[in-house]
Amino acid sequence: MLPATTKTTPTLLRVFLAALLLFSLQFTYAQEPVVTAGSLRAGDTVSGAFKYGRRVITLPAGKWRVIHHAERNSSASGGGATMLDITFDEILEGRLNRLLTISATKQSDNLNWVDEPCKTLGDSYWIDDRKRSLNDQFCIRIGYLSGIVDGSRGEVFQAWARDIVSAGTKYSSDMPFIIVTKYTPYDCLVMRVAFNPRPYGIPKSKKSARAFNDWNVKVVAQNPARENFYEALKNWAPVYATAVARAFDGDVTLTPQDFAEPVFSQSK
8 A cells, every 4th residue: 555645646657557458458359469450451351359549449250351441531621530441351151241341530539520320211221319419429220232242343342342253252232231330529430240141041132223122121121031131130239339339439348249140030
């Protein structure tokens, strides 16, 4: 115990907290080393977590292959925050099983966001708007991606699509997703996971255009298997959103298993 007249200096406190954080990181990720985002290259496989800026971002369980990552400014004028956009795929048993996309601010800053991620439903299946204010948003959205592989845009993703096809990897051009967007006046984190529905007996949409796609919320009720798939994502959403919120906070005790997984039923 310290003598009554002794005070812990801010410097000593900072050293203690830094040591405690380092110990926590080593303990939490003893099985999976934490790599830095800057060290990642296309084709690298990541499981566990990676570090970007001020925080460690834990990934859902799986082996995630980097497709592309790049930094950008959050504002078109260049006066915003530095952010990372990174996209992973998961190849499982010869198929494109999942896609994971993350956007995150590098450091805490004084920020002013103009997006309202839950403002409209659009052609999504479901949204849960948990915002506190215009500049303090927490949005959960379930919808679908279309044109995966077949409609890839940009040099990087078109090269990736060619690799998928040339390797004979099975894929679905439609992939239902859940996306959680959380931002405050200081930070932002967006995590989207998209799923291949084909292993669950759900075929490709008969029409690819989004207005007529079988995954469109206006027509999905006519397709019970697809609606059940969406409902499985909806049932899972609270657990996934809680894990993303912890990742937003840089919670070093968060594990890949904390994200859990949706429970899909096999289509008859």
